[in-house]
Amino acid sequence: MLKILIPTIMLFPTTWVINKKWLWPMTTTYSLMIALLSLLWFKWNMDIGWDFSNQFMAIDPLSSPLLILTCWLLPLMILASQNHISPEPIIRQRTYITLLISLQAFLIMAFSATEMIMFYIMFEATLIPTLIIITRWGNQTERLNAGTYFLFYTLIGSLPLLIALLLMQNNLGTLSMIIMQHSQLPNLTSWADNLWWLACLLAFLVKMPLYGIHLWLPKAHVEAPIAGSMILAAVLLKLGGYGMMRIIVMLNPLTKEMAYPFLILAIWGIIMTSSICLRQTDLKSLIAYSSVSHMGLVAGAILIQTPWSFAGAITLMIAHGLISSALFCLANTNYERIHSRTMLLARGMQIVLPLMATWWFFASLANLALPPTPNLMGELLIVTSLFNWSNWTMILSGLGMLITASYSLYMFLMTQHGPTPHHILSLNPNHTREHLLLSLHLIPVLLLMFKPELIWGWTL
Amino acid sequence: MFLWSCCGSRALGFLSFPHRCACLLGRRQGRAAVSSSSGAHARKRDFIQDLEKEFVKIRQKTKEALPGSGWSPLHQTPGLPPEWADIVIVGGGVIGWSTAYWLKKKEAIREGVRVVVIERDPTYAKASTVLSVGGIRQQFSRPENIHLSMQSAHFLRNIQEHLNVVNEEPVDIQFNPSGYLFLAGKEQSEILEENYRTQRAEGAAVTLLTPQQLQRRFPWINTDGITVASYGLENEGWFDPWLLLNAFRRKAISMGVYSCHGEVVGFQYSTRDMKTDDGRSVALKRIHHVNVRMPNSMEYQPVECALIINEAGAWSGKVAEMIGIGNGPEGTLEGIKLPVEPRKRYVYVFHCPHGPGLECPLIIDQKGVYFRREGLGGNYLGGLSPTEEEEPDISDLEVDYKYFDEAVWPNLAQRVPAFESLKLKSAWAGYYDYNTFDQNAIIGTHPLVTNMYFATGFSGHGLQHSPAVGRAIAELILDGKFKTLDLGAFDFIRFYRGNKVMENNIV
Numbered sequence: 025m026l027k028i029l030i031p032t033i034m035l036f037p038t039t040w041v042i043n044k045k046w047l048w049p050m051t052t053t054y055s056l057m058i059a060l061l062s063l064l065w066f067k068w069n070m071d072i073g074w075d076f077s078n079q080f081m082a083i084d085p086l087s088s089p090l091l092i093l094t095c096w097l098l099p100l101m102i103l104a105s106q107n108h109i110s111p112e113p114i115i116r117q118r119t120y121i122t123l124l125i126s127l128q129a130f131l132i133m134a135f136s137a138t139e140m141i142m143f144y145i146m147f148e149a150t151l152i153p154t155l156i157i158i159t160r161w162g163n164q165t166e167r168l169n170a171g172t173y174f175l176f177y178t179l180i181g182s183l184p185l186l187i188a189l190l191l192m193q194n195n196l197g198t199l200s201m202i203i204m205q206h207s208q209l210p211n212l213t214s215w216a217d218n219l220w221w222l223a224c225l226l227a228f229l230v231k232m233p234l235y236g237i238h239l240w241l242p243k244a245h246v247e248a249p250i251a252g253s254m255i256l257a258a259v260l261l262k263l264g265g266y267g268m269m270r271i272i273v274m275l276n277p278l279t280k281e282m283a284y285p286f287l288i289l290a291i292w293g294i295i296m297t298s299s300i301c302l303r304q305t306d307l308k309s310l311i312a313y314s315s316v317s318h319m320g321l322v323a324g325a326i327l328i329q330t331p332w333s334f335a336g337a338i339t340l341m342i343a344h345g346l347i348s349s350a351l352f353c354l355a356n357t358n359y360e361r362i363h364s365r366t367m368l369l370a371r372g373m374q375i376v377l378p379l380m381a382t383w384w385f386f387a388s389l390a391n392l393a394l395p396p397t398p399n400l401m402g403e404l405l406i407v408t409s410l411f412n413w414s415n416w417t418m419i420l421s422g423l424g425m426l427i428t429a430s431y432s433l434y435m436f437l438m439t440q441h442g443p444t445p446h447h448i449l450s451l452n453p454n455h456t457r458e459h460l461l462l463s464l465h466l467i468p469v470l471l472l473m474f475k476p477e478l479i480w481g482w483t484l
Numbered sequence: 485m486f487l488w489s490c491c492g493s494r495a496l497g498f499l500s501f502p503h504r505c506a507c508l509l510g511r512r513q514g515r516a517a518v519s520s521s522s523g524a525h526a527r528k529r530d531f532i533q534d535l536e537k538e539f540v541k542i543r544q545k546t547k548e549a550l551p552g553s554g555w556s557p558l559h560q561t562p563g564l565p566p567e568w569a570d571i572v573i574v575g576g577g578v579i580g581w582s583t584a585y586w587l588k589k590k591e592a593i594r595e596g597v598r599v600v601v602i603e604r605d606p607t608y609a610k611a612s613t614v615l616s617v618g619g620i621r622q623q624f625s626r627p628e629n630i631h632l633s634m635q636s637a638h639f640l641r642n643i644q645e646h647l648n649v650v651n652e653e654p655v656d657i658q659f660n661p662s663g664y665l666f667l668a669g670k671e672q673s674e675i676l677e678e679n680y681r682t683q684r685a686e687g688a689a690v691t692l693l694t695p696q697q698l699q700r701r702f703p704w705i706n707t708d709g710i711t712v713a714s715y716g717l718e719n720e721g722w723f724d725p726w727l728l729l730n731a732f733r734r735k736a737i738s739m740g741v742y743s744c745h746g747e748v749v750g751f752q753y754s755t756r757d758m759k760t761d762d763g764r765s766v767a768l769k770r771i772h773h774v775n776v777r778m779p780n781s782m783e784y785q786p787v788e789c790a791l792i793i794n795e796a797g798a799w800s801g802k803v804a805e806m807i808g809i810g811n812g813p814e815g816t817l818e819g820i821k822l823p824v825e826p827r828k829r830y831v832y833v834f835h836c837p838h839g840p841g842l843e844c845p846l847i848i849d850q851k852g853v854y855f856r857r858e859g860l861g862g863n864y865l866g867g868l869s870p871t872e873e874e875e876p877d878i879s880d881l882e883v884d885y886k887y888f889d890e891a892v893w894p895n896l897a898q899r900v901p902a903f904e905s906l907k908l909k910s911a912w913a914g915y916y917d918y919n920t921f922d923q924n925a926i927i928g929t930h931p932l933v934t935n936m937y938f939a940t941g942f943s944g945h946g947l948q949h950s951p952a953v954g955r956a957i958a959e960l961i962l963d964g965k966f967k968t969l970d971l972g973a974f975d976f977i978r979f980y981r982g983n984k985v986m987e988n989n990i991v
Contacts, residue, residue: 163788164567168558305596363772364570364790368596368962443964447791447935450768452756 025083027131028065028095032056035125039118047114048106051121055098055128063075066478069092069322073482074138074311076200081136082202085482089342090266094131094259096126097349098470101251103461104353107360108249109161120161123153127255133355134263140199140271141188144182146264147227147263152180154244154252158275162247170243177240184223191220192274204274212278221278225286226273231264232319235285235293244364245312249357253308255314258345259353265319267325269334276329282376283327290411291417294424301431306365307355310435311348317428318344321421325406331483333409338481340402343469347390347399350465354384357458358439361451364398367435376451381440383462390469392432393425398472398479503636516649530651547778561783565744565776568788570773574748574803575796575974576603577613578947579939581732581749582954583793586648588739590958594742600787602679606749610881612797613947615914617831617865619722619846619856620948621664622688623714625988626924628687631969632949639951640728646951647735655731661721663845665702666714667899672850673711675988680714689718703825703842703969705847706901707724712880715845716825720855721848726949732950746776747847749790750783751807753933760927766817769933774823793937795956796824798915800940817931820979824926824941828876831867832888836906839864853895855903863909866894869944876913916944922984925949927956937961938976 042050065088065470067076074082083091101124127150134146151174159171193199196207212220224326240334241261245253272279297317304310325333357380358370374381393400403425410417416426472479560714573580584599591597620640622633639646640659647655668676676692683690693715695707701712701715737743752773758766773786796803804810804822812818837864846856855866868891870876876884888908897904919926919941926941939957940947952969959967968971973985 163703179796264528303593362790363788365567366597366790368591368593369570372964445961445964447770447927450756450758450770450934 025078025081025136025240028058028062029129031061031083032125032129032132033094037124038103039121044114047117047121048102052099052102055095055102055125059095059099062092064184065092070132076136077138080138080142081133082138083136083390084200085480086266086269086338086375087135088481089338089481090259091132091135092347093262093342094128094135096464097255097258097345098128100349100353100461100464101254103354103457103464104254105249105251106375106457107455120157123157124251124255127153130260131263133310135266138201140201141193143267143270144186144189147267148182150260150263151175154248154256157252158244158412161249163249163254164247166243167247170240170247173240174244177230177233177411178227181237182227183370185227188220188223196356201270207274209274217278221275221282223291224275225268228264228268228271229286229323232261232268232323233264233316234317234323235289235296235320236294238316241316242309242312245315245352246306246308250352253356254349257311258347261265261315262341262345265322265326265337268323269337272326272329279327279329287324287327287418290320290327291420291424293317293320294324295427297421298424298427298431302427302434307358307367307370307435307439308352308365310431311351311355312353314428314431315348318348318425321403321406321424324417324421328409328413330409330412331408332405332412335480335484336402336405336407338402339398339476339479341404342479343390343398343402343472346465346469349385350383350387350462351391352393353458353461353465354380354387357454362448369445370439370448371442372440372448374440375444376448377454379459380454380462383459383466384436384440385460386434386466388432390466392429396473397478401476417440493507500700514915516865526702533651535822539988557751561778561781563745564785564942565600565602565746565787566598567785568598569791570597570849571599571793572787572789572792573599573601573772573793573795575794575800576601576606576609576743577608577795577797578729578950579613579797579942579953580793580795581729581736581750582950583795583939583957584736584741584954585732585739586954586958587961588736588741590962597739598742599736600742600744600789601736602744602746602748602774604745604779605746608726608729612915612917614726615831615881615912616725616947617722617846617867618858618947619664619720620727621716621720621846623664623666623679623690623716624684624945624987625675625682626816627682627686627949627971627975628971628973629924629949629987630683630688630856631634631943631970633945634686634688634719635952636949640723641719643731647731651736652734652738655727657723657727657731659723661718662843662855663716663718663720665845665847667698667705667710667847668712668714668812669709669850670711674816675964676712676714676985679841685769688716690714690716696720702840702843704900704902706899707974708898709980710850720845722889728947728950732954744776746785748774748803749777750775750807752786753807766932769807770935791937791961792933793939793961794822794941797917797940797946798824800824800917800938804938805934809930809933817980820976822926822940822976823921823979824917824919826878826915827943828878828881828913828945829867830876830883830911831865832883833858833863833865833910834891834903834906835863835909835930836903839902839906842902847899849895849899853892853899855896855953864903864906866892866896866938868895878915881913883913883916917941917946918943921979922986924985924987925971925974926947926976927971928952928960930976931980958978 065083068085074084076083092318109120117450130146130149134143155171155175159167200229233241294317301310301313322337325337359365362370388397392398407421410421573584580601586603587599622630624630644653661956664773680690680692691714698713699707734988742745751771753771754770755767755769760766773788775784775786777784794800794803801822801824810821843859848854853868858865917940923943926938932934939953956966956969956971
């Protein structure tokens, strides 16, 4: 554990001390080495629940895929930002990379925390670098609005969580996850206990996001620069899912009744946000709403708490993280050339950038959960477990998958096929860096097709 | 052709203002007076509009009542254009706003494209649009021009359907369908007849008149020296350009077009070196920011954009120079400037008590002198395009009255004897966005600046083509090619190849 965390923290002095010429190559290389080292975390010793542990941090099959995803994403973020940050003065470039590294450090500590309070503190700590990235390096005036929405939605959800955690600490005497999973909570019958249940979960539902409280996500994703969008879509949303999975095991038997409104919102949200995708004119906004749609499935799965649904939730979280981040990178390649995110103006790109069209194709297919991608594995497990829980959800989740397929195809056809406008014909060709970035996103998806056990978690 | 339709002549009777500027102000106030008085133009009291006025009043009252200053730590200059846009239209004349309207109309999904129109003078003091005589005719010799006019006339006929905004006053451009009358002497009669055949083939309703028919129809014309005349029967006449501009503008803004009062002072672009087939290296430019300077300030806002449409009228040449169109060795594609420059034209307003009556078309003599009726009080507008040698100085819009006495009046009096006793009331001058190459439009893309479109160089017939040209540019951008009218003949590359697209007019 420490052999990944300490090098991550040592990346801070690396960014500040290193020569200007070597800043980007070296940070990319070091973070890539840390990412490769983090693959060791996949090894799971089945006898003990938690592995790689020290006093405060441990890894189990739920956190290891998320941790590896976090570590994998840092070199990709640095690769993606290289072009648009390069005109800035060197100190600002170093600051930007520092923010990305600090996010990685906080996220590693968050996912590997064994104590809920540490998880909470790291959960809140990730807000600050993300807010700085969105409001300082975002492109338009709307980014201030986006930052405000992002910050306050998450804070309003998470302050009750602090109270709930302190209450739990008072009752149980500890908030260590290892001990809490064996605890028996006292009789929970009063109205205040319902509020306590809500307080525990609201932060994570806002973060996921749940359909009714999702407004911060399209704004934050659209206004953030590419690295901000990547980390938001890939990992920060999964913080919500991870937190929910950790804490919901302790919230029985209240969940049986309390979960209903949120389940309904989550599953209805799949259809609503997928339909909104079909009407989007802004490419990044389309991908952002698609994230909400997929996370609705995950939220629904976590709320019903069955072994298959948990496995499906984790699988979908990982697969969606990779693919969503890949789609944002693809949208960014368009944006860097045309300086506009509008889909109407960037059509027929296949003629001009054919290899990028291949990546678009693969990413769109994975987004619509084509077999045998892990996206499908996750969605299938979730839909099946939802069906088992209640037959009627099949209509909604099936319809949701259908609309997902249609907007993914719509996105692909709009950007790649169709008449090529005149101003697209002379775009700059793709950099090798962009191809590397996308292949590094999509090769893990390919590899996970062959060994999905790595990301199933511990329930299957 | 330039027109100034004097204010209030429709409802308040003719007001005699010696100076054009006073007339301009008077018109604005006159119109405001007409719309706010209940009189003949009473609208139904609209509940929503009154409610909104109440909200404004409430907001004003709370601002006064509650303590606190208007200071905000994030001070933003008012009136800045948005930081990004998809399409930036340089120039807020009738072509600019027409293009903005059509782009929004064709986008098929709400907020499909973000369009910003940048106009440096919202009073339109020197803009060609409002200083135009406002005529529309189909009697051109190029089929494209004929169709542009016909389709524009069709648009203007159905203007309520297109440009009406809910809860606002209906659009009225005061179209006078009086037609155009071209008079030709013996030398030009062949050209006129050939043009007539072209126009009929394209479907325009034009008729040829012999001098006898001409005399019967318009007894006040002196038909000496006229062999044949061509009279437009339909879709020809004149209208008020200010009202059309405002209609386009109001509708476009209601559809979500951003309007910015500022001046384009430069572009930020990136260059890419490419090689032609024969090995020569060429630099392709792509504009990614438009620097818009705020009025009376040095502050400028770079607007990030995907496409720029240069519709700056008489100043399109200057805008093109900002991106370096024309900076290159002579004879190469890089060295071709945008051949649009301002040319000053005068329009004279005169009064004649016993002149032609209501049935007076816009008459263009074989010498090029033109005049038309203005209003119902015996006033007329007329003028003459000066020859190349006599081109007036373009640095200001001062009128040369001697030109009227020497060049215009004698010809007018010769053609219409009643005009011997006319009295010159006032005059104004305006600019043509004159295409020095072939006096026809420049529509399309530039071969080297990949995301700049042009719609300029109309040389005096831009206003009448504005609806159709706006639609053509919107089709070019959003559909990738011209759909309803093929205006490929008006592209930029003809300057390099030397294909002149000339109008075979007798004027």
